[in-house]
Amino acid sequence: GCSNGNSSSSSSGTTAQIKLKSSFKNSAATDKNATKNGTLKLAEVADSPFQGISDPVLASNAADSHVFSPGGLNNLFNVDKNYKIIDGGLANQKLDRKAKTATITIRSNGKWSNGDPVTAKDVEYAYEVLGNKESTTSQYSSDFENIEGMAAYHKGTASTISGIEMPDGEKGKKVVIHFKHMSPSMKFSGNSFIWGAAEPYEYIKNVPIAKLASSEQIRKNPIFTGPYKLDKIVTGESTSWVPNKFYYGKKAQIGHITINVVSSNNIVKAIQSKKYDSVVPSASGEVGGTSYKKLKNLKGYTKVGQPALSYSYFAFNLGHFDTKTGKNVADSNKKMANKSLRQAMMYALNVDDVAKKFGNGVAWRGNTLIPPVFTKYYDKSAKGYSLNLKKANKLLDDAGYKKRNGSKWRSDPKGKKLTIYFGGMSGNSITEATYQDYLQQWHKVGLNVKLYGGKPMEMNSFYDLLQKPSQNKIDLWTAAWSLSSEPSQSQLYGETAPFNMGHFVTKKNTELINKMNDSSAWNDKTRTKTFKQWQEYMNDQAGVVPEEFNYVWQPVNNRVKGFDFSPANNELFSDLTLTSSKLK
Amino acid sequence: METTSDFLNIKDVNTAFKINGKYYDAISHINLTVHHDEILAIVGESGCGKSTLATTIMGLHDPSETKISGEIDFEGTNLLKLDEAGYNKFRGAKIGMIFQDPLSALNPLKRIEDQISEVMTYHTKLTAEQKHDRVLELLKEVGIVDPKRTAHQFPHQLSGGMRQRVIIAIAIACKPDLIIADEPTTALDVTIQAQILDVLRKIQSENHAGIILITHDLGVVAETADRVAVMYAGQIVEEGSVEQIFNTPKHPYTRSLLRSMPQRDNQNDDLYVIQGNVPSLQKMSKIGDRFAPRIPWVKPEEHEENPTMHEIEPGHEVRCTCYKNFSFPDQVGSVKA
Amino acid sequence: MEENLNKHSNISAADLDRLTKEASEEATPSSAKIVWNEFKADRPAFIALFIVVGFILFVMIASLFINTPKMMETNIMNYNISPGTNGYTLGADAGGRSIAQQLIVGSRNSIGIAIGLTIISSTFGICWGLISGYFSGYIDWGMQRVYDFMMMLPMTMMIIVLVTIIKNYNAVSLTLIFSIFYWEGTSRLIRSRTLSESEKDYVAASKTSGTSSLKIIFREIMPNISSLIIVDTTLSFAENIGVETGLSYLGFGLPIQTPSLGTLIANANDPNNITEYWWTWLPAALLIIVLCLSISYIGQVVRRSADASQRQGAAEQ
Amino acid sequence: MWKTVLRRIMIMIPEVIILSLLVFLLAKAMPGDPFTGSINPKSDPAQLHHLMKMNGLYDPWYQQYWNWVVHLFHGNLGNSYQYQEPVTRLIGSRAVNTIWLALLTTVLTYCFALPMGMFAAKHEGKLPDNIVRIYTYVTYSIPFFVVLVIGIWIFGYVLGWFPTTGSVSATANPGLPTAGSHLYHILLPSILGALFGTVNVVQYLRSEVIDAKRSDYVRTARSKGVPEKDIYKHHIFRNSLLPIAAFAGYSITGLLNGSIFTETVFSYPGMGLLFINSINYRDYTVITALVLIYGILNLLGTLLSDIILSIVDPRIRIE
Amino acid sequence: MSLVEIKNLKVHYPIRSGFWNRITDSVKAVDGISFNIEAGETYGLVGESGSGKSTTGKSVVGLEKITSGSIMYQGKDITKKINRKELDYNHDVQMIFQDSLSSLNPRKRIEDIIAEPLRNFEHLSKDEEKLRVLQLLDIVGLDPDALYKYPHQFSGGQRQRIGVARAVATNPKLIIADEPVSALDLSVQAQVLNFMKKIQREFGISYLFISHDLGVVRHMCNNIAIMNRGRLVEIGTRDDIYNHPVHIYTKRLLAAIPETSVNNRQQHRANRLAVEEVYREQQDKYYDKDGKAFPLVPISPTHSVALPKEVANKIIKQEGEVKA
Numbered sequence A: 001g002c003s004n005g006n007s008s009s010s011s012s013g014t015t016a017q018i019k020l021k022s023s024f025k026n027s028a029a030t031d032k033n034a035t036k037n038g039t040l041k042l043a044e045v046a047d048s049p050f051q052g053i054s055d056p057v058l059a060s061n062a063a064d065s066h067v068f069s070p071g072g073l074n075n076l077f078n079v080d081k082n083y084k085i086i087d088g089g090l091a092n093q094k095l096d097r098k099a100k101t102a103t104i105t106i107r108s109n110g111k112w113s114n115g116d117p118v119t120a121k122d123v124e125y126a127y128e129v130l131g132n133k134e135s136t137t138s139q140y141s142s143d144f145e146n147i148e149g150m151a152a153y154h155k156g157t158a159s160t161i162s163g164i165e166m167p168d169g170e171k172g173k174k175v176v177i178h179f180k181h182m183s184p185s186m187k188f189s190g191n192s193f194i195w196g197a198a199e200p201y202e203y204i205k206n207v208p209i210a211k212l213a214s215s216e217q218i219r220k221n222p223i224f225t226g227p228y229k230l231d232k233i234v235t236g237e238s239t240s241w242v243p244n245k246f247y248y249g250k251k252a253q254i255g256h257i258t259i260n261v262v263s264s265n266n267i268v269k270a271i272q273s274k275k276y277d278s279v280v281p282s283a284s285g286e287v288g289g290t291s292y293k294k295l296k297n298l299k300g301y302t303k304v305g306q307p308a309l310s311y312s313y314f315a316f317n318l319g320h321f322d323t324k325t326g327k328n329v330a331d332s333n334k335k336m337a338n339k340s341l342r343q344a345m346m347y348a349l350n351v352d353d354v355a356k357k358f359g360n361g362v363a364w365r366g367n368t369l370i371p372p373v374f375t376k377y378y379d380k381s382a383k384g385y386s387l388n389l390k391k392a393n394k395l396l397d398d399a400g401y402k403k404r405n406g407s408k409w410r411s412d413p414k415g416k417k418l419t420i421y422f423g424g425m426s427g428n429s430i431t432e433a434t435y436q437d438y439l440q441q442w443h444k445v446g447l448n449v450k451l452y453g454g455k456p457m458e459m460n461s462f463y464d465l466l467q468k469p470s471q472n473k474i475d476l477w478t479a480a481w482s483l484s485s486e487p488s489q490s491q492l493y494g495e496t497a498p499f500n501m502g503h504f505v506t507k508k509n510t511e512l513i514n515k516m517n518d519s520s521a522w523n524d525k526t527r528t529k530t531f532k533q534w535q536e537y538m539n540d541q542a543g544v545v546p547e548e549f550n551y552v553w554q555p556v557n558n559r560v561k562g563f564d565f566s567p568a569n570n571e572l573f574s575d576l577t578l579t580s581s582k583l584k
Numbered sequence B: 001m002e003t004t005s006d007f008l009n010i011k012d013v014n015t016a017f018k019i020n021g022k023y024y025d026a027i028s029h030i031n032l033t034v035h036h037d038e039i040l041a042i043v044g045e046s047g048c049g050k051s052t053l054a055t056t057i058m059g060l061h062d063p064s065e066t067k068i069s070g071e072i073d074f075e076g077t078n079l080l081k082l083d084e085a086g087y088n089k090f091r092g093a094k095i096g097m098i099f100q101d102p103l104s105a106l107n108p109l110k111r112i113e114d115q116i117s118e119v120m121t122y123h124t125k126l127t128a129e130q131k132h133d134r135v136l137e138l139l140k141e142v143g144i145v146d147p148k149r150t151a152h153q154f155p156h157q158l159s160g161g162m163r164q165r166v167i168i169a170i171a172i173a174c175k176p177d178l179i180i181a182d183e184p185t186t187a188l189d190v191t192i193q194a195q196i197l198d199v200l201r202k203i204q205s206e207n208h209a210g211i212i213l214i215t216h217d218l219g220v221v222a223e224t225a226d227r228v229a230v231m232y233a234g235q236i237v238e239e240g241s242v243e244q245i246f247n248t249p250k251h252p253y254t255r256s257l258l259r260s261m262p263q264r265d266n267q268n269d270d271l272y273v274i275q276g277n278v279p280s281l282q283k284m285s286k287i288g289d290r291f292a293p294r295i296p297w298v299k300p301e302e303h304e305e306n307p308t309m310h311e312i313e314p315g316h317e318v319r320c321t322c323y324k325n326f327s328f329p330d331q332v333g334s335v336k337a
Numbered sequence C: 001m002e003e004n005l006n007k008h009s010n011i012s013a014a015d016l017d018r019l020t021k022e023a024s025e026e027a028t029p030s031s032a033k034i035v036w037n038e039f040k041a042d043r044p045a046f047i048a049l050f051i052v053v054g055f056i057l058f059v060m061i062a063s064l065f066i067n068t069p070k071m072m073e074t075n076i077m078n079y080n081i082s083p084g085t086n087g088y089t090l091g092a093d094a095g096g097r098s099i100a101q102q103l104i105v106g107s108r109n110s111i112g113i114a115i116g117l118t119i120i121s122s123t124f125g126i127c128w129g130l131i132s133g134y135f136s137g138y139i140d141w142g143m144q145r146v147y148d149f150m151m152m153l154p155m156t157m158m159i160i161v162l163v164t165i166i167k168n169y170n171a172v173s174l175t176l177i178f179s180i181f182y183w184e185g186t187s188r189l190i191r192s193r194t195l196s197e198s199e200k201d202y203v204a205a206s207k208t209s210g211t212s213s214l215k216i217i218f219r220e221i222m223p224n225i226s227s228l229i230i231v232d233t234t235l236s237f238a239e240n241i242g243v244e245t246g247l248s249y250l251g252f253g254l255p256i257q258t259p260s261l262g263t264l265i266a267n268a269n270d271p272n273n274i275t276e277y278w279w280t281w282l283p284a285a286l287l288i289i290v291l292c293l294s295i296s297y298i299g300q301v302v303r304r305s306a307d308a309s310q311r312q313g314a315a316e317q
Numbered sequence D: 001m002w003k004t005v006l007r008r009i010m011i012m013i014p015e016v017i018i019l020s021l022l023v024f025l026l027a028k029a030m031p032g033d034p035f036t037g038s039i040n041p042k043s044d045p046a047q048l049h050h051l052m053k054m055n056g057l058y059d060p061w062y063q064q065y066w067n068w069v070v071h072l073f074h075g076n077l078g079n080s081y082q083y084q085e086p087v088t089r090l091i092g093s094r095a096v097n098t099i100w101l102a103l104l105t106t107v108l109t110y111c112f113a114l115p116m117g118m119f120a121a122k123h124e125g126k127l128p129d130n131i132v133r134i135y136t137y138v139t140y141s142i143p144f145f146v147v148l149v150i151g152i153w154i155f156g157y158v159l160g161w162f163p164t165t166g167s168v169s170a171t172a173n174p175g176l177p178t179a180g181s182h183l184y185h186i187l188l189p190s191i192l193g194a195l196f197g198t199v200n201v202v203q204y205l206r207s208e209v210i211d212a213k214r215s216d217y218v219r220t221a222r223s224k225g226v227p228e229k230d231i232y233k234h235h236i237f238r239n240s241l242l243p244i245a246a247f248a249g250y251s252i253t254g255l256l257n258g259s260i261f262t263e264t265v266f267s268y269p270g271m272g273l274l275f276i277n278s279i280n281y282r283d284y285t286v287i288t289a290l291v292l293i294y295g296i297l298n299l300l301g302t303l304l305s306d307i308i309l310s311i312v313d314p315r316i317r318i319e
Numbered sequence E: 001m002s003l004v005e006i007k008n009l010k011v012h013y014p015i016r017s018g019f020w021n022r023i024t025d026s027v028k029a030v031d032g033i034s035f036n037i038e039a040g041e042t043y044g045l046v047g048e049s050g051s052g053k054s055t056t057g058k059s060v061v062g063l064e065k066i067t068s069g070s071i072m073y074q075g076k077d078i079t080k081k082i083n084r085k086e087l088d089y090n091h092d093v094q095m096i097f098q099d100s101l102s103s104l105n106p107r108k109r110i111e112d113i114i115a116e117p118l119r120n121f122e123h124l125s126k127d128e129e130k131l132r133v134l135q136l137l138d139i140v141g142l143d144p145d146a147l148y149k150y151p152h153q154f155s156g157g158q159r160q161r162i163g164v165a166r167a168v169a170t171n172p173k174l175i176i177a178d179e180p181v182s183a184l185d186l187s188v189q190a191q192v193l194n195f196m197k198k199i200q201r202e203f204g205i206s207y208l209f210i211s212h213d214l215g216v217v218r219h220m221c222n223n224i225a226i227m228n229r230g231r232l233v234e235i236g237t238r239d240d241i242y243n244h245p246v247h248i249y250t251k252r253l254l255a256a257i258p259e260t261s262v263n264n265r266q267q268h269r270a271n272r273l274a275v276e277e278v279y280r281e282q283q284d285k286y287y288d289k290d291g292k293a294f295p296l297v298p299i300s301p302t303h304s305v306a307l308p309k310e311v312a313n314k315i316i317k318q319e320g321e322v323k324a
């Protein structure tokens, strides 16, 4: 999944004020008849019609992966609660550090929903689609060139990927991938080296890869490997599903599942008027914190939730991107280069209050850059930045940011006027209210912070500006990331990461980030330690500071039984049954 | 059928319009009779109530905006007592009407044939075919050269004269006894005017209808009418045969009108000008001679207090007594204009 | 020439003052006065006029006493506070900002935009229509092609595209963008009336009197379509208030920091606000309705009085 | 007549070209690019650049425009960046929805407006007329989207009578049920749109009828002895309805404008909603195509009106 | 030298059609007419509706774009705009319109209406101008209190007199009167006609008097031109036209005038029908193949008729015989 960052999350205290379970173990008995003949109605919250690209390689939008989720998204691997790949899924994976290979073995009864077996070629073909020069995917990244021969294939100089081997032939069940070097992140789902899904080669082989995204096979009649198969699709609006009898795992029980797109403006009303059993279960969160307040007391629904993969953050503009070397460079003469200034600004904020007010308990102040969903790596003890005006003032005073010549505002240590431009994307009224609140807080410590352009920016313009190799218009901003289930930080804050839009680079940071994936990281304990160290370092440096964490939560109608959307549940859709034919 | 029986008797008719909540008489105390086989011309200046009289006979006034009193006796029926449906039995069937503006009087979106046959639909039991034949017949009767083609055309495709002929065709479609023609030729050229008047006269003699011809053109009256009623400010001031009116006009107004016409014999003289203006409805005096203000040199005592019609010879009636010693100032030479 | 006249006229220079005075005593009231009388006679219209003028004045004056940046500061503790509490007469919005104050400033902004838009688009549209209607030939042909083109433009879409292009647009640039598109209707109306007006003989008379084209257009023809202009302007004023609102609703109008009736109504974007926090949008919606109703009512009265004077003219002819 | 139509169409061509160039340039001038929105930690900016290059987005504008025009002549409006689908197909599927919505709205508009306008005019100045006039005042004054929002809230959510999203139910069986479901989905937005769209028609019809009532040909009809109700039927209504027919074409502009709001509120996947989405995603090809299509539809609307009018009115019938 | 000499004047209105909207045809509103207006005389232009009378009149004042031909005034062709400017032509030539209401700007007070030409041509002080307007009102017989009234507050005759006042304000040499009385009632018509004659006597103005009412024309004009389908069919003095009409069209027109002499109306009618009959029969003789009237041929010093040469010669001979 991905988020365009537009949904700046909203938020609460140092930790969540509520505790939600990730499952709803309904005590009512399953109504066999209702389950067999009934329809589970799910909503997909999206403000635009979904695009309808069922192929996970080509999809670029969360809505697509959501509306096709009952089909299982052709996922190869089962995971545990830390998103670590475990055996038991459609395929198992074995890493060989010495030989620098990953071996993927497909289970013998793995079948597509049209009855075709899942073959080695299906696994291999995913890489072909991904790396093809003509491919329209946006999922390809240079990380994949870690696979032998991928670079050549991507350039178009080779017609196959030499590093991917099918020892039992295309129809076999085994795939061996040869890497240039191995990374500990390969153990986790969502890493950027091993693609976690298969492509139905036989079914789509006649479609040129460039045309795949618009082909009938992908749009109209896609096939899947999951518990349900697609029954009908109304482009952009809805999908409906029936049990897939070829599914290798636990058999699906509900006769129909429908997924309808509902706009974010309407979702609360739609749930309140009991049009839907729930929203599509997902890790990125369908209903936000504001809705929680409105839905928490809704009769007939139970709330389930788990910490989100996403978080919002503040980032400072600290350097530029050198397009020649492809590296981020820190500039010591940037306005925000002073660490005390940055810390002071963070101490001046009342994120706790804001989160409490608007987060309704499902959002709270983030205390570190790794969100709590990564139970293993998350540094619970990190303090983060809570409101402390005194400290903020002191920091500023000590660093030489003083009010001079009777001015209302502090000037910089050299005595020059200091105006800081803050950037944020437009969103709902709460987003904007929050920005105003932040500005007020900064004004309280005497910092002349202004909203860049006088108002929140439209998303496109915002990223357009931030992605320039060098910009001096916005000094700090707030936005949000949705993380992959593999929490390596190199793509966000690494020295060469183009998404490191604040250009925060230090030796220590580079070192720590590299360490997250070097050979030492094969040892889970070491890796955990590295993560903790990095979090501590980042918090101290305040180059990028977390704003809020939040729960992914959703209301589930009480007629639904067996709902559990924790990552460790690999049979989410198969488990579901209904206890009555009507919504409760 | 040489009856001269009067089939239309208008007795003491008043029509008042509501203007700003008050009623004002547009025509007052009109008495008129129309006979078969005659053309009765009504002349008078613009605004004197000619059209009002016509539409009163046709019952075309909005009852909520007008007040009508008196009696219009048409072949034994008092038209003013009829309801809408009753009136419709007469309109189109027994009374036909011809309007002034031939373009706007025809429905622009209907073919000529439909507009003519419509009137037959309501008053005859003719079949569609018969109606079609009758339409062609009528068009021929009013002098249209190519009836077939014309029947199929729309009003805008016809010239003014042709349109007026079509309207006449509509008016005579059901052979009415009475045809009211309200300024049928004002919008037309002289040559066409002459033709239209010929058609009217022909129809009158063929159908033995009575025609009320409303006009302000004295020449038309002189050429066409059998009898003439001269109206001034809502009243009839003089009535008589054409000869009586043109040869021995009595009422000062009639005489003034005739004198103000450019004629062969006054080519180089100034024309006579009637002083003052026709009073507007609201300013019309209720009592006394309405024409008196325009002949100020006539002494008040020569006027009647409540002018009535005086029959001075058979069929020739004049309102008020002021006609008796009337002479124009320049002829007297004493009164300054 | 002068002797010529003097010879034939009994009036000499000495009589001038007396006669002028006599004439002015008999003078007919001007059309402005007729309209005013019409208003005085029509009570609801008078009330509507009173509401509109009074409201605009109130808003203009009251907003002077409101510190807008201060007003727009968030006070998150008063998030969506309901009317009547904490001294918020009309409650507060999600930012804890007083709705009442925003209404005042917002009305000023919205009315300002509407007035600006009306002035710019009407002035331009009227001139364009007059010129295009008066002149025939290539000028008119060219100007009509522009109409055709404008007619083709999908307005809302074009405005949205333009709004997204201009990075830091504000009330002024927004007004200008709107103006690009909203002159056309007025202009067409004016043109067709000008066309028929130009055919009247008084225009020919002016031409033969040696009056220049521009003078004929603006001094002769324009006063004759003034009632149309007034009516159209009032109606488009009412309409223009709605223009900005709709775009704000779609998210392409004024930024929230610049309160307007549009941004306030945009609160209704969220269905929850519709029911739960109705005070965030309903007063603005009602205000627009009342305002637009009043203005269009005034437009009707003006139209009627214009008609009446025509009727009066017709009756006396 | 067809000659005239053809000529009108020929005149349209330069207008469409100017519009296309204008829109193309404006779209390009918008900040951001089609891939700005898809940044997330997993996507590789290098790949995004690769995609940009592949799609020719780094070419100079005239090159891009030229390519676009060349493709256009092959009936190819390009690919949507967001939907990765040919624009023609994408818009085609949305256009169907918008057209149905517009069609029903138009039908309902006339269903509401005709009786209203005629009734009001027939009873000019009386109670029914005043009611209709108040109705038109009010609908004229309330912004359209407010009506939509209140409508969907009351009838969609509180009363639950109508669906609130989408164009068809996901579970409807093929055939009649699907068609029914489509109809059901556009009913509420159409009714709301129609309530709104009536204003112009009602006002126009009312004044037409009043004019017709006072016209000379109606007086002629009266003098023919045509009963009052037939006068209304054959003369007044007929004559005032004909010009109304031409409104259908002109109303296209209004419908298209309205579709942007209606589809947004009802999450109805038509062209209007597609436009708003495409704006947010900088989907140039779609934006350009939509503006162009709307422009051409506007043109065709006026053309249609003129044709209807010329067919219906013998006075301006083009020979 | 005549005051105005019109030579072979043509005014064609283009009809555009076809694919490229090109001029495919034209309405020949005025199709080659020539006549001269002498100073101080009233020249009558008569013809049925649509025959091109107004177009001719408008061309003479310069309101119409001329297709070809010339209109000479003081030795210059005033169909050219520069010459009009140079001569201050509109100062010397004015127009009175048929519809008095529409020719007076309803939004202007009488003072401004009458003063309009003064403001354009003579630069008077405010008082002078007012005095002049008052004098003009006096001349046309209106009270000074008309000064601040609007056109609709006057009767048709009064309005027409205001139109005249405006026309004479600049003391013009020629006034084009396009059906100045057709819209008026008899009594009012008389008033205006008298008045126009009076002005002419006093100021020595020439009129081009356009009308379709032959009675009025006879009353007003010394010289008359009969127009038919854009061409002249007969010109001559009043006597020539009314007493010795030659062209069939003229005869027909004259015969159609209703007579007020009731006593011989039968006779008049019979006469008219006879003329009508002749007209129907002989029509072709008087028009060429295209239905156009022939060029004018003088049959006496004052009298010209549109006839083929031979016919004209025959008539001239006959006349000569009669005289002899």
Ligand SMILES: Nc1ncnc2c1ncn2[C@@H]1O[C@H](COP(=O)(O)OP(=O)(O)OP(=O)(O)O)[C@@H](O)[C@H]1O
Residues within 6 Å of the ligand: B017, B018, B019, B026, B044, B045, B046, B047, B048, B049, B050, B051, B052, B053, B216, B280, B281, C315
């Ligand atoms: N519907 C009406 N409401 C009020 N006044 C009316 C109405 N119809 C006519 N009048 C007035 O009644 C008077 C007589 O009008 P009418 O039309 O009968 O005159 P007319 O003799 O036919 O004049 P014209 O020769 O101009 O046709 C006029 O003063 C006119 O203004």
Ligand SMILES: Nc1ncnc2c1ncn2[C@@H]1O[C@H](COP(=O)(O)OP(=O)(O)OP(=O)(O)O)[C@@H](O)[C@H]1O
Residues within 6 Å of the ligand: E013, E027, E028, E029, E030, E047, E048, E049, E050, E051, E052, E053, E054, E055, E056, E212
């Ligand atoms: N602007 C124009 N465009 C096209 N044709 C015109 C135009 N003006 C006049 N005509 C045509 O020119 C011819 C002469 O018109 P004109 O107005 O001169 O006639 P007229 O003799 O004054 O008629 P009337 O007695 O009706 O006033 C008519 O056939 C008319 O249709």
Ligand SMILES: [Mg+2]
Residues within 6 Å of the ligand: B050, B051, B052, B182, B183
């Ligand atoms: Mg009349």
Ligand SMILES: [Mg+2]
Residues within 6 Å of the ligand: E053, E054, E055, E178
């Ligand atoms: Mg004319």
